[in-house]
Amino acid sequence: xxxxxxxxxxxxxxxxxxxxxxxxxxxxxxxxxxxxxxxxxxxxxxxxxxxxxxxxxxxxxxxxxxxxxxxxxxxxxxxxxxxxxxxxxxxxxxxxxxxxxxxxxxxxxxxxxxxx
Amino acid sequence: xxxxxxxxxxxxxxxxxxxxxxxxxxxxxxxxxxxxxxxxxxxxxxxxxxxxxxxxxxxxxxxxxxxxxxxxxxxxxxxxxxxxxxxxxxxxxxxxxxxxxxxxxxxxxxxxx
Numbered sequence: 001x002x003x004x005x006x007x008x009x010x011x012x013x014x015x016x017x018x019x020x021x022x023x024x025x026x027x028x029x030x031x032x033x034x035x036x037x038x039x040x041x042x043x044x045x046x047x048x049x050x051x052x053x054x055x056x057x058x059x060x061x062x063x064x065x066x067x068x069x070x071x072x073x074x075x076x077x078x079x080x081x082x083x084x085x086x087x088x089x090x091x092x093x094x095x096x097x098x099x100x101x102x103x104x105x106x107x108x109x110x111x112x113x114x115x116x
Numbered sequence: 117x118x119x120x121x122x123x124x125x126x127x128x129x130x131x132x133x134x135x136x137x138x139x140x141x142x143x144x145x146x147x148x149x150x151x152x153x154x155x156x157x158x159x160x161x162x163x164x165x166x167x168x169x170x171x172x173x174x175x176x177x178x179x180x181x182x183x184x185x186x187x188x189x190x191x192x193x194x195x196x197x198x199x200x201x202x203x204x205x206x207x208x209x210x211x212x213x214x215x216x217x218x219x220x221x222x223x224x225x226x227x228x229x
Contacts, residue, residue, distance in 0.1 A: 097215035107159040
């Protein structure tokens with residue numbers, strides 16, 4: 001089946017620094033990827049839709065200047081958390097639909113970010 | 117708007133017990149319905165799905181039937197195992213809204229030996 005990877009799986013950073021999270025579709029091309037945020041024991045909240053070759057679409061309330069998304073190729077999207085603060089600590093998950101076949105969404109394993 | 121409501125957890129069961137996790141939805145169109153499972157420390161995995169009314173999705177002993185009349189998609193399993201302990205998410209996708217999923221709040225299942 002289709003595989004989506006994320007890197008790193010976990011990261012600890014200091015307040016004020018920036019962190020980049022990568023999402024890759026390993027065996028299929030993804031013109032669209034989704035970025036979610038998940039707080040402990042809560043559901044996934046869609047942050048933004050990453051579009052290859054164009055600007056990302058952000059959900060209401062998500063700061064586009066803080067959460068920079070770049071869909072560099074058909075297999076890679078990156079989320080950069082800029083000037084991170086402790087309240088940005090969360091589990092970030094990406095997903096990609098395999099539009100070539102079944103349109104099912106495949107999820108990455110997630111990245112746990114802790115900002116100290 | 118579109119929304120998914122599922123029963124709050126945690127649900128704690130003994131091994132071999134019967135499982136039901138309720139899920140109801142509201143949608144402006146005709147959605148496809150999904151159950152995803154998230155094991156500790158991992159991303160979500162598709163468990164089963166149904167794309168139209170009266171369809172039954174099934175996988176790994178889990179089943180859910182798309183009930184349009186009650187706007188429900190309850191997840192059931194006849195005999196749970198300790199390895200089923202995870203968080204289960206009900207989700208919908210409108211068939212004219214690309215690939216965007218709307219998730220329920222998740223239900224944590226704990227199965228004790």
